[in-house]
Amino acid sequence: MTEQPLITLTTDFGTRDGYVGAVKGAILSICPSARLIDVAHDVPPQDLTGAAWTLRRALPFYPPGTIHVVVVDPGVGTARRAVAIKVAGMTLIGPDNGLFSLALDDLGRDGLRCREITNPAVRRDDPATTFDGRDVFGPAGAWLARGFPFEELGPEVTDLKEHPTPRPVREGASLRGEVVTVDHFGNMVTNVTRAELAGATRLTLRLQDGDAEVNGLYTNYEDAPARTPVLLIGSSGYLEIAVGNGSASRLLGLGRATTFTLEILA
Template sequence: MSMPAITLLTDFGTADGYVAELKGVLVSLAPSVPIVDLSHDIPPQDIAFGRLTVARYWRRFPVGTVHLVVVDPGVGTARAAIAIASEGRYLVGPDNGVLSPALFSLDARVVQLPVDPAASATFHGRDVFAPVAARLALGASLEELGESYTSPVRLRTPPPHRDAHGLLHGEVLTIDRFGNIITNLLTRDSSGMVKIGGRAARLVRTYGEAARGELVALIGSSGFVEVAVREGNAAAALGIERGAAVVLG
């Protein structure tokens, strides 16, 4: 059996030494364990964006994988540090909702991690989470690492709602690096119109069905309806931000 990997998702960026310090701890404690950089470009302190990112990938990795997630604006406060076992994978990070996707599985187990008084109050990623991730990757059981924790923060994607006329009302969840507008709308029908920012976008199946510069909507790889401009930036074109209203009809 191959050694499980440790994945890294942070808002640290790569211009400073923070990611390097995380990796220094990991390779010192678990030198044989592969480390997979997922992204260090989560917008700073953006728990919601981090949560949606975790939702996309955490099940895509093999059983035994340890996901280390550090988007932690409350570092050093009373927020708990936690580790989760869920569907055969492990997640380690702050209890601020960023790890929510793994908490809704029926077999999810959570422990609260002790925080050494000597740990930096501004860098639990290095001093608390990374050592735990290394121990899990080396075979430690979840219960060895902390006390059972029954009240973790669980954040959910808000559901859309249908009005009396049959129109589905939702909101913008996030905007990706292409400027695509990802909503909470769900549909299996690749026809109809999406209204957003005073504009209407026809639903298509692929980007290739749109003309260059055309505003369209489609079902993205996450399953949610996205609004895009072919070879352009929909969010910039519409001046749209997270939380904006969107209607499917």
């Protein structure tokens, strides 16, 4: 066990009901030396896509050895598996419902090991059927932080669930894409990557059903004109529809799953 093992928490619990506090208490009762880091607790309830994007943004910036406990779990209490994944020097713990898919795409799956968490030694006694964050995921992370052998968590898993993620489709000099998430600021993050725009000198994005057209690729939000949607590459490397000092989603009245056609001129 490291002197102060690092455990992060990502949930859709919010902060007003004490659920996050209960998970932290369960972890600290097992591993009092753990450093607990809150990644996010305002993921929209049961939103697997939102959780997947939260992890994609955050996980690459944590040091090796970090244990990430993630609880966005609409299937809690059902036959869905509780899993622990070792990959790229970190451990991911949560429900087997696909929420790790995007992070694993980015981290790579070479050397990935996965176990179902079934060993009663790493679960709370008499667990509730509706709170695996407190009774299974948090305690399993704490026991691993204390040095519990990963291979003893339970049986090996080789068929992790995948969460479907829309991919852009190229049609000549155009791409058909989709808004995959909207961040706290109202920026509409698309599934088009920086690499797919290499060499572009001009972009024109037409939103679904011709509702609006967005032109101009900016390098920051401040330079974008007020109340005018523009395009830029966000910090995660994906094309965004944004508004300078405002919310593109609110201005356009559109959100996730909005489709568009992107014309690319080289």
